[in-house]
Amino acid sequence: MSEESVFLVLGCFGRKEDNFELCPGVENRILKLDDSLVYIDEIWDYLEAVKLLDKPVINLNAIRNIVFRMQDKYDQKIRKLWSEKEFHMIERFINMHKQCGLYMKLVTAIDEAPKPQEFELIKIQGSSIEQAVEPNMVQPNRSRR
Numbered sequence: 001m002s003e004e005s006v007f008l009v010l011g012c013f014g015r016k017e018d019n020f021e022l023c024p025g026v027e028n029r030i031l032k033l034d035d036s037l038v039y040i041d042e043i044w045d046y047l048e049a050v051k052l053l054d055k056p057v058i059n060l061n062a063i064r065n066i067v068f069r070m071q072d073k074y075d076q077k078i079r080k081l082w083s084e085k086e087f088h089m090i091e092r093f094i095n096m097h098k099q100c101g102l103y104m105k106l107v108t109a110i111d112e113a114p115k116p117q118e119f120e121l122i123k124i125q126g127s128s129i130e131q132a133v134e135p136n137m138v139q140p141n142r143s144r145r
Helices: 040-049 060-073 084-097
Strands: 003-012 015-017 020-023 026-033 102-111 120-123 130-133
Touching (some): 003 084, 026 040, 026 084, 026 102, 040 060, 060 084, 060 102
Antiparallel strands (some): 003 102, 015 020
């Protein structure tokens, strides 16, 4: 069953210098906004107050402020909104991509359970062993010549 979800997204516009692509542009879902979050109504109120419901935020200082205030203000009972590792990754992303131009926005997406990948069995020559491979996958030639 699929369900529509809302995510807080942090991304960069990408960067080129002299026809050399330094960054193609990256987008990360940093928070799923759903009822499992403690203070979800207050989080929505805050995102509305910073005008994130109206349009993406593109000001670097505003993005930093949103991330730090949410981390400090919306503890999830016995833990922070983002784990220490996640928070440091978000900080690193901001620092690494600030020259690309950053944005923060809300997106909706349909969450679907991942479909199990289909494999077909092929027989390995000269043995009774079958090997699972992805359909349409090119098989390397492994001769001993």
